[in-house]
Amino acid sequence: MSALYNRIMKKNVSPKIKERAMSHGKPFFETGNDQSGALVEGWKEIAIEKLGEIADSNRGFRLFLDSCVKCGACTDKCHYFLGTGDPLNMPVARQDLIRGVYRRYHTLSGQLFPRFVGAVDLTEELIEDWSTYLYQCSECRRCSVFCPFGIDTAEVTMAGRSILDAVGLKQKYIHAVLTNVHKIGNNLGMIGPAIADTLESLEEEVEEDTGVNVRFPLDEPNAEVLLVVPSADLYTEPHVDGLIGCAKIFHQAGIRWTMATEASEAANFGLFVGDDSHMSDIAERILTTAQNLGAGQIVIGECGHAWRVASSYWRSLFKDGMQGFEQLPEPVHICEYTHGLITEGRVRLDRTVHDSKVITFHDSCNVARGSKMGDQPRDIYRIPRELLKAACENFVDMAPDTICENTFCCGGGGGLLTDELIDVRVSGASPRVHALEQVIEKYGVTHMAAICAICKSQFRTVLPHYGLGTDMIVSLHQILGDAVVLN
Numbered sequence: 001m002s003a004l005y006n007r008i009m010k011k012n013v014s015p016k017i018k019e020r021a022m023s024h025g026k027p028f029f030e031t032g033n034d035q036s037g038a039l040v041e042g043w044k045e046i047a048i049e050k051l052g053e054i055a056d057s058n059r060g061f062r063l064f065l066d067s068c069v070k071c072g073a074c075t076d077k078c079h080y081f082l083g084t085g086d087p088l089n090m091p092v093a094r095q096d097l098i099r100g101v102y103r104r105y106h107t108l109s110g111q112l113f114p115r116f117v118g119a120v121d122l123t124e125e126l127i128e129d130w131s132t133y134l135y136q137c138s139e140c141r142r143c144s145v146f147c148p149f150g151i152d153t154a155e156v157t158m159a160g161r162s163i164l165d166a167v168g169l170k171q172k173y174i175h176a177v178l179t180n181v182h183k184i185g186n187n188l189g190m191i192g193p194a195i196a197d198t199l200e201s202l203e204e205e206v207e208e209d210t211g212v213n214v215r216f217p218l219d220e221p222n223a224e225v226l227l228v229v230p231s232a233d234l235y236t237e238p239h240v241d242g243l244i245g246c247a248k249i250f251h252q253a254g255i256r257w258t259m260a261t262e263a264s265e266a267a268n269f270g271l272f273v274g275d276d277s278h279m280s281d282i283a284e285r286i287l288t289t290a291q292n293l294g295a296g297q298i299v300i301g302e303c304g305h306a307w308r309v310a311s312s313y314w315r316s317l318f319k320d321g322m323q324g325f326e327q328l329p330e331p332v333h334i335c336e337y338t339h340g341l342i343t344e345g346r347v348r349l350d351r352t353v354h355d356s357k358v359i360t361f362h363d364s365c366n367v368a369r370g371s372k373m374g375d376q377p378r379d380i381y382r383i384p385r386e387l388l389k390a391a392c393e394n395f396v397d398m399a400p401d402t403i404c405e406n407t408f409c410c411g412g413g414g415g416l417l418t419d420e421l422i423d424v425r426v427s428g429a430s431p432r433v434h435a436l437e438q439v440i441e442k443y444g445v446t447h448m449a450a451i452c453a454i455c456k457s458q459f460r461t462v463l464p465h466y467g468l469g470t471d472m473i474v475s476l477h478q479i480l481g482d483a484v485v486l487n
Contacts, residue, residue: 025424027135027416028172037131040168044122048105050166051098054159055106061159064151065099068092074143074153079408080136083427091143091153094133097126098160131169134160136424138414139272140365145405157414158274165273173418177269178278185285186231186265195264198234206244212486214251216243220258222294225250227259227334228266228286229301230453238456238475242302245481249338252484253346257299263289266306267453271313272415279309280317287314287325298331302475304366304413304452307333311371333373335451338480339383342390349483354392358445359479361388361397362432362459363407364452378404384476388449391483396443398435408432410450412458422461429462437466449476 029037040046055062074091076082081089088094100120103110110119120126139154161171180189190198199216206214217223227250233243250257263286270278290298300310310331341347361384367373373380381404388395402408411428439445450456450473459473 025136025421026132027418028420029131030170030172030175031168037169039124039127043127043167047122047127047163047167048101050163051102051159052106054162055102058155058159060152061155064095064153064156065102067149068095068099068151069149071148073146073148074151077143077146078137079140079142079411079431080138080424080428083411083430084136084424086136088129088133089136091137091147094137095151095153095156097129097133098156101126127164127167127169130160131164134164135171135416135421136428138365138409138411138416138428140409140413141369142365142406142409145369154414155274158271161272162274165275171273171415174269174272174415177267178273181265181267181269181282182278185262187267187269188231188235190231190234190264192261195234195259195261199259202240202244202247206247210486212251214247214486216247217258219260219293220256222296223256223258224296225255225257225299225337226263226290226293226295226297227257227299227301228263228306229259230267230303230306231265232453232457233301234264238460238473238478239302239453241478241481242475243477245475245477245479245484246301246334246338248481248484248486249341249347249477252348252486253341255341258293258295260289260293262292266300266303266310268306268309269415271305271309276317279313283309283314283317287328290328291325295328297329297337299334299337300331301334302451302453302456302477304364304454305370307373308366308370311373333367333371334477335383335387336373336379338477339374339387342387348485349391349480350485351391351393351483353483354394354479357392357447358394358396358443359388359392359447359449359474360395360436360439360443360445361385361403361476362410362436362448362450362455363403364450364455365407365409365413367451368407369405381405384449384451387476387480391480396439396445398439402432402435408435410452410455410458411462413452413454417454417457425458426462426465429458430466433463433466433468436468440468447472447474447479449474449479451476 031038078091100118101122103117104119109117134157137157139157141154144152177187202216232239268279268282300307408431412425456473460470
């Protein structure tokens with residue numbers, strides 16, 4: 001490991017490096033007049049105790065803290081490090097902000113010989129670093145792909161954020177979203193009548209455009225499918241265009257489907273603070289709604305972390321497993337469900353409508369590295385690409401080392417999609433944008449499809465910073481919907 005890294009870990013950082021390290025942005029917190037947060041009384045003891053509880057209950061977290069050998073394999077794999085050049089954004093350095101405290105208070109060697117094992121005291125200065133750098137990590141898990149020990153920085157980040165919550169530093173954006181979804185039912189705070197009005201307007205819009213009455217049903221009992229989408233799909237482009245595409249596909253396939261007022265949010269921001277109680281409450285709302293409506297299948301829309309939570313966490317969130325929800329089948333991703341309909345010949349697509357487009361695909365991190373889709377290990381990469389090829393003539397991939405499990409993050413995931421972190425988001429997006437620029441130059445790519453609400457929102461914000469248009473980013477189901485032959 002470099003001498004620079006060793007200096008950082010010993011906190012012998014030059015003032016210039018330290019100034020640069022803190023200049024990329026820091027989130028607002030809920031408490032404090034200046035939105036900088038305020039530590040609660042006894043914060044240090046609370047933090048140390050919370051860290052010990054996490055280490056005792058989460059064997060993987062403890063293993064990640066114990067097994068790093070500072071080999072440096074992760075150093076240049078983080079898009080925030082590549083984008084900012086900030087040495088504390090190296091995944092190993094970010095982990096060590098917590099690892100040193102863990103060793104100081106929760107290992108015998110750290111208590112007896114702290115200097116020899118990299119153990120450090122927990123100070124307000126270190127908490128300041130936590131509150132900055134744990135929000136310059138999108139929990140994308142790219143570093144874990146390249147780590148020879150499989151250390152998952154996302155797990156360390158989530159643990160650290162949960163400790164910050166416990167000591168009074170609750171990130172304002174994430175907790176505002178969680179408050180909305182708990183009180184009202186979705187991230188945007190849309191009440192039932194607003195959802196109904198939106199869906200009615202979409203019905204009128206599609207009929208005006210196509211001459212076909214494509215329904216957008218709400219709260220209908222005994223449907224074959226309960227579609228649960230991120231609330232952004234009800235709000236703005238390109239999200240709403242993806243929802244329109246889903247409705248066209250269900251219509252043409254003859255699927256009896258519905259959306260639900262009480263399950264109007266697929267996203268689960270509990271993942272971003274590593275809080276099982278938040279995650280389980282949001283998941284239970286969806287499952288209970290599906291059960292009450294008598295839905296045959298829960299289909300999760302285009303949202304990366306919504307699918308990660310549904311496919312990887314749902315069954316582990318409840319102490320009694322899925323007791324009470326046993327009759328509900330495993331959730332299905334909208335791409336997998338649509339792929340099945342097209343494969344069965346129940347939906348016909350006209351690829352010529354996209355003749356003027358050259359389309360590439362962005363693998364969203366929480367899907368590509370944290371989820372499962374289909375029966376085979378690589379179906380999660382195959383299925384979206386087969387859908388795009390079925391809908392358009394001109395599809396190209398980005399460079400192999402920037403797609404599938406190697407994909408670069410959009411730069412806005414993990415709870416970073418907030419205005420005060422715009423500099424972090426723009427810098428973090430640079431590796432993905434660079435890969436996109438390469439295929440624009442080589443193949444004349446005109447559009448990039450995505451299957452994550454956060455990715456789509458992030459790219460529409462940051463692409464203009466790189467001289468690219470906001471209309472370049474599209475929903476995958478927007479591409480499919482435009483190609484559906486309706487009757």
